[in-house]
Amino acid sequence: MHLLSQSRRLRQTPFxxxxxxxxxxxxxxxxxxxxPTVFESVEADYRHLKSHVQVWDxxxxxxxxxxxxxxxxxxxxxxxxNLEKMQADQCYYxxxxxxxxxxxxxxxxxxxxxxxxxxSIADSDLLLWVKGLAVGARLDVQVFEPxxxxxxxxxxxxxxxxxxxxxxxxxxxxxxxxxxxxxxDTSFVVARSGYSKQGGYExxxxxxxYGMPLWDALFDAGASLNVRPGCPNLIERIEGGxxxxxxxxxxxxxxxxxxxxxxxxxxxxxDHIGKGALTRxxxxxxxxxxxxxxxxxxxxxxxxxxxxxxxxxxxxxxVTSTAWSPxxxxxxxxxxxxxxxWDAGTVKRTAIMGHRNGCDIAQL
Amino acid sequence: MHLLSQSRRLRQTPFxxxxxxxxxxxxxxxxxxxxPTVFESVEADYRHLKSHVQVWDxxxxxxxxxxxxxxxxxxxxxxxxNLEKMQADQCYYxxxxxxxxxxxxxxxxxxxxxxxxxxSIADSDLLLWVKGLAVGARLDVQVFEPxxxxxxxxxxxxxxxxxxxxxxxxxxxxxxxxxxxxxxDTSFVVARSGYSKQGGYExxxxxxxYGMPLWDALFDAGASLNVRPGCPNLIERIEGGxxxxxxxxxxxxxxxxxxxxxxxxxxxxxDHIGKGALTRxxxxxxxxxxxxxxxxxxxxxxxxxxxxxxxxxxxxxxVTSTAWSPxxxxxxxxxxxxxxxWDAGTVKRTAIMGHRNGCDIAQL
Numbered sequence: 001m002h003l004l005s006q007s008r009r010l011r012q013t014p015f016x017x018x019x020x021x022x023x024x025x026x027x028x029x030x031x032x033x034x035x036p037t038v039f040e041s042v043e044a045d046y047r048h049l050k051s052h053v054q055v056w057d058x059x060x061x062x063x064x065x066x067x068x069x070x071x072x073x074x075x076x077x078x079x080x081x082n083l084e085k086m087q088a089d090q091c092y093y094x095x096x097x098x099x100x101x102x103x104x105x106x107x108x109x110x111x112x113x114x115x116x117x118x119x120s121i122a123d124s125d126l127l128l129w130v131k132g133l134a135v136g137a138r139l140d141v142q143v144f145e146p147x148x149x150x151x152x153x154x155x156x157x158x159x160x161x162x163x164x165x166x167x168x169x170x171x172x173x174x175x176x177x178x179x180x181x182x183x184x185d186t187s188f189v190v191a192r193s194g195y196s197k198q199g200g201y202e203x204x205x206x207x208x209x210y211g212m213p214l215w216d217a218l219f220d221a222g223a224s225l226n227v228r229p230g231c232p233n234l235i236e237r238i239e240g241g242x243x244x245x246x247x248x249x250x251x252x253x254x255x256x257x258x259x260x261x262x263x264x265x266x267x268x269x270x271d272h273i274g275k276g277a278l279t280r281x282x283x284x285x286x287x288x289x290x291x292x293x294x295x296x297x298x299x300x301x302x303x304x305x306x307x308x309x310x311x312x313x314x315x316x317x318x319v320t321s322t323a324w325s326p327x328x329x330x331x332x333x334x335x336x337x338x339x340x341x342w343d344a345g346t347v348k349r350t351a352i353m354g355h356r357n358g359c360d361i362a363q364l
Numbered sequence: 365m366h367l368l369s370q371s372r373r374l375r376q377t378p379f380x381x382x383x384x385x386x387x388x389x390x391x392x393x394x395x396x397x398x399x400p401t402v403f404e405s406v407e408a409d410y411r412h413l414k415s416h417v418q419v420w421d422x423x424x425x426x427x428x429x430x431x432x433x434x435x436x437x438x439x440x441x442x443x444x445x446n447l448e449k450m451q452a453d454q455c456y457y458x459x460x461x462x463x464x465x466x467x468x469x470x471x472x473x474x475x476x477x478x479x480x481x482x483x484s485i486a487d488s489d490l491l492l493w494v495k496g497l498a499v500g501a502r503l504d505v506q507v508f509e510p511x512x513x514x515x516x517x518x519x520x521x522x523x524x525x526x527x528x529x530x531x532x533x534x535x536x537x538x539x540x541x542x543x544x545x546x547x548x549d550t551s552f553v554v555a556r557s558g559y560s561k562q563g564g565y566e567x568x569x570x571x572x573x574y575g576m577p578l579w580d581a582l583f584d585a586g587a588s589l590n591v592r593p594g595c596p597n598l599i600e601r602i603e604g605g606x607x608x609x610x611x612x613x614x615x616x617x618x619x620x621x622x623x624x625x626x627x628x629x630x631x632x633x634x635d636h637i638g639k640g641a642l643t644r645x646x647x648x649x650x651x652x653x654x655x656x657x658x659x660x661x662x663x664x665x666x667x668x669x670x671x672x673x674x675x676x677x678x679x680x681x682x683v684t685s686t687a688w689s690p691x692x693x694x695x696x697x698x699x700x701x702x703x704x705x706w707d708a709g710t711v712k713r714t715a716i717m718g719h720r721n722g723c724d725i726a727q728l
Contacts, residue, residue, distance in 0.1 A: 003390035004368035005401035006668045008684050009487060009610030010392065026367035028374065029393035032487065032610060037369035099499050104492065123373060123396065125489035128468065132496020135463050135637060246373030246396065273499060304370045320372050 001026070010034055013059035014149050014211025018219075022229040030060035030123050036231040043326060046235045049198055050327075053157035054230030055218050058195070058202070059149035064107075064119040064127045068141035072114050073271075074134055079109075080255065080264035080272050086111050091176040091191050094119075095255040095263055096126060101277030102251040103258060104129055106243065108193065110178060110204070118204070120150065122245035133273075147207055151214060154200035157225045162201055164221040165214075166190060170201070178204075183217075186210060195232045197240035234302060235323040238332045241292055247303075248290060248320045248334050254278065256286040257336065288317060288338045293350050293362075295331035299324035300352060300360060309335055309350065311364040316341040319350070319362050335362075365390070374398055377423035378513050378575025382583075386593045394424035394487050400595040407690060409592075410599045413562055414691075417521035418594025419582050422559070422566070423513035428471075428483040428491045432505035436478050437635075438498055443473075444619065444628035444636050450475050455540040455555050458483075459619040459627055460490060465641030466615040467622060468493055470607065472557065474542060474568070482568070484514065486609035497637075511571055515578060518564035521589045526565050528585040529578075530554060534565070542568075547581075550574060559596045561604035598666060599687040602696045605656055611667075612654060612684045612698050618642065620650040621700065652681060652702045657712045657726075659695035663688035664716060664724060673699055673714065675728040680705040683714070683726050699726075 004010075004027055011033040013019075019036050026038040036057060039045055048054065066074055076083050079094040086092055088111050096105045096119075105126045110118040119126060131143040153162055162170045166181040170190060173179050178191035189204040205211055219227060243249060249258045256264065256278065264278050306318040317337035325332045333350075341364060350362045368374075368391055375397040377383075383400050390402040400421060403409055412418065430438055440447050443458040450456055452475050460469045460483075469490045474482040483490060495507040517526055526534045530545040534554060537543050542555035553568040569575055583591060607613060613622045620628065620642065628642050670682040681701035689696045701712065705728060714726045 001367045001369070002388065003365045003402075005365070005390045005392045006666075007392065007608075007611055008667060008669050009394075009608065012669050024366065026369045028369045028371065029396075030373075032393075038367075098495065125492055128489055128493035129496045131462065132493045132498075133500040134496075136497040136500020244371075244373065247371055302370075303372060305372050305376050 004029075013057055014205065014208035015057040015059060015151060015215050017212055018215040019057050019229060024229070031062050031121065031125070033060040033062070035060045036229070037234075039229055039231070042234055042323075045230055046233045046326070048226075048228055049155050049196060049230055049233055049236055051156065052226040052228065053153060053155040053161045053222060054228055055215065055222075056152035056154060056194075056230050056232065058152050058232070061120045061150045062127075063146055063148040063204070064121060064130055065144055065146045066117045066119070066130065066141055067144075068115060070134075070139040070141040071117055074130070074139055074141050075109065075117050076269060077133065077271055077273055078130065080269055080274060080278055082265070082268040083109075088113055089177050089179060091178060091193055093263070095258070095260050096129070097255060097272070097274035097278065098251065099273050099277065101254040101274040101281060103245070103249050103253050103255060104251060106245050106249075106258075106260075110189065110191070118146070118148070124245065149205045149208060149211060151203045151205055151211070152194045152200060153203070153218065154194045154196045154230065155198045158198075158200035161218065161222045161225055161227060162190075165217055173201075183210065183214060195242060196236055197242070198236070234321075235325055235332070238321050238323050238334055239325050239328060241334070243290065243334065244321060248336070253336070254281055254286060256281050257289055259290045285339065288336050289342065291335055291337045291342065293319060293333045293335045294328075295319075295322065295333055295350050295352060295362065297331070297352065300331050303333075303360070307360045307362050309337065309362045309364065311341055316364065368393075377421055378569060378572035379421040379423060379515060379579050381576055382579040383421050383593060388593070395426050395485065395489070397424040397426070399424045400593070401598075403593055403595070406598055406687075409594055410597045410690070412590075412592055413519050413560060413594055413597055413600055415520065416590040416592070417517060417519035417525045417564075417586060418592055419579065419586075420516035420518060420594050420596065422516050422596070425484045425514045426491075427510055427512040427568070428485060428494055429508055429510045430481040430483070430494065430505055431508075432479060434498075434503040434505040435481055438494065438503055438505050439473065439481050440633060441497065441635055441637055442494065444633055444638060444642055446629070446632040447473075452477055453541050453543060455542060455557055457627070459622070459624050460493070461619060461636070461638035461642065462615065463637050463641065465618040465638040465645060467609070467613050467617050467619060468615060470609050470613075470622075470624075474553065474555070482510075482512070488609065513569045513572060513575060515567045515569055515575070516558045516564060517567070517582065518558045518560045518594065519562045522562075522564035525582065525586045525589055525591060526554075529581055537565070547574065547578060559606060560600055561606070562600070598685075599689055599696070602685050602687050602698055603689050603692060605698070607654065607698065608685060612700070617700070618645055618650060620645050621653050623654045649703065652700050653706065655699055655701045655706065655712050657683060657697045657699045657714050658692070659686065659697055659714050659716060659726065661695070661716065664695050667697075667724070671724045671726050673701065673726045673728065675705055680728065
């Protein structure tokens with residue numbers, strides 16, 4: 001592994017002091033912001049996440065705020081998903097596509113009211129796309145990045161920890177719903193959501209000055225629950241089949257290729273930007289699609305680039321995320337496989353056949 | 365320093381093999397791509413850059429291509445700089461501003477023809493802004509990221525090295541002009557430009573498959589010139605007063621605040637997006653402005669965040685880039701200072717008064 005040279009351009013977060021005081025060992029950069037990746041070790045962090053409760057600095061899930069009379073109209077142009085029935089306490093996973101149907105981001109949208117939305121983004125400057133569209137089409141809406149930094153509480157003991165800070169009321173929040181709850185002299189939007197399959201919450205911390213007070217309150221309250229700092233865990237997220245924008249799909253891929261067809265039903269949303277392209281693709285079906293893939297044998301190293309996937313000497317796809325899973329006893333991975341090479345079901349097996357140009361090569 | 369966890373999302377480049385075979389020690393992440401920061405040491409790399417010739421993997425200067433009948437019209441909407449007299453072999457430094465006059469990027473524009481431009485970008489997804497504007501306003505232009513990865517050759521012996529690869533003709537390219545020159549069975553746009561003050565070129569490598577052949581050719585030819593791999597050097601770029609987007613300015617700053625007023629003459633470009641905001645600002649003058657600042661005394665550490673700058677107990681600005689300069693015998697730095705606290709000229713002195721919240725505090 002190489003060292004990371006830091007500068008203001010790789011933004012710190014309202015929780016960086018807590019993260020570094022707790023001995024973070026490695027970072028990645030996500031939305032030009034520091035995202036922790038390892039505290040004790042990826043495997044020890046994984047074991048702890050599945051057993052206890054962790055506090056994650058996911059400030060890098062920056063928010064794009066749409067504020068004004070055209071906010072809902074613009075929001076609906078951005079995504080193929082039909083938002084008509086969405087209520088003001090709901091979160092929706094919304095693929096965002098361009099005019100070719102290419103994925104620009106796969107964020108979570110938070111509806112505050114018809115005039116006000118947040119989009120909690122994956123790793124691309126979605127702000128610039130949304131703002132460009134609004135300025136280009138002269139819509140009556142302000143688009144900006146508010147001072148909001150999500151802090152996630154994840155793991156099987158999340159409810160118990162959160163109830164100590166926000167009261168018993170927090171337990172009543174349903175999955176992908178949110179509620180505004182008091183903290184000290186302010187209040188935060190709290191959602192039942194997060195980038196793990198272990199259950200938990202995301203707290204949308206408005207005003208960075210409240211970052212460390214909230215961090216400290218969670219660690220003080222959680223001592224008896226064995227709370228620790230954590231971060232999205234490579235092993236757990238691949239086990240759970242959670243996609244990572246930039247890793248498992250890019251602007252070159254459509255939502256249908258990403259297995260997100262249920263959010264793109266033709267005719268459900270007549271005004272979104274990618275409608276023409278996605279309607280044409282739906283008629284023929286996607287040319288390739290994301291698949292969970294297991295790689296038997298010894299642990300492989302995490303993929304630093306897309307590994308070519310071959311079958312009988314022919315390139316039929318790529319492997320994009322890999323990790324050794326102690327619980328599954330195999331390498332879990334995610335890849336994109338050409339349409340003629342899908343088995344029944346979604347799980348494929350593969351074997352590593354060697355290395356070329358510093359990159360592993362897999363075969364079905 | 366912390367370790368950097370790598371993944372496909374932090375893109376490798378066509379030259380990564382060469383960079384890693386040559387022992388790169390640290391990276392930063394720039395436009396979601398790996399950018400080397402240290403080979404031997406920042407100071408040794410600096411000394412070598414000023415004496416010999418270096419090859420830099422600056423693939424992270426991604427290109428945004430505008431291609432189609434409305435390309436020039438769109439390009440002129442993006443920037444306050446008047447492009448009317450720009451010729452088809454010129455490069456222009458072009459501040460890109462939003463509707464509030466905020467800087468979205470400070471790239472170099474390369475004109476190929478009236479219908480085709482490249483924008484060689486600093487650290488933001490400018491592609492999304494340009495594409496959003498084009499889609500929103502229904503302009504007749506394709507906007508995309510082509511397979512182009514710049515490789516820079518920088519240092520006093522650049523001409524001699526480049527002439528061995530591209531012929532004597534390369535010496536005739538004037539500053540911020542470009543020419544298409546042959547390499548093997550292809551050709552590249554070669555410009556006299558680069559992110560150092562030591563002279564040199566940027567080669568816009570089309571088709572990543574030519575990356576390592578070009579890298580190897582440069583190192584084979586340059587052995588007698590003491591060629592080494594290098595990268596934008598923190599010390600040299602601050603000594604030269606070269607701004608870094610994301611470090612020294614962000615979307616919160618206008619071009620006038622960045623000292624780029626000469627590219628924003630009112631009345632010269634009637635159709636750019638920030639015209640209203642910048643015209644109003646030009647009447648009153650900017651509220652703050654970038655300044656070169658020297659910090660006497662012992663070497664300070666590179667700024668990881670903006671350091672508050674105080675005068676007589678009052679906050680009057682910030683320091684955003686810092687490095688110890690062996691040649692200047694002082695800490696060189698760049699900061700943004702409020703309008704009432706500029707001395708005559710542009711050079712200020714400051715002193716470090718202590719630490720707070722893990723961040724240095726400076727005072728005038």
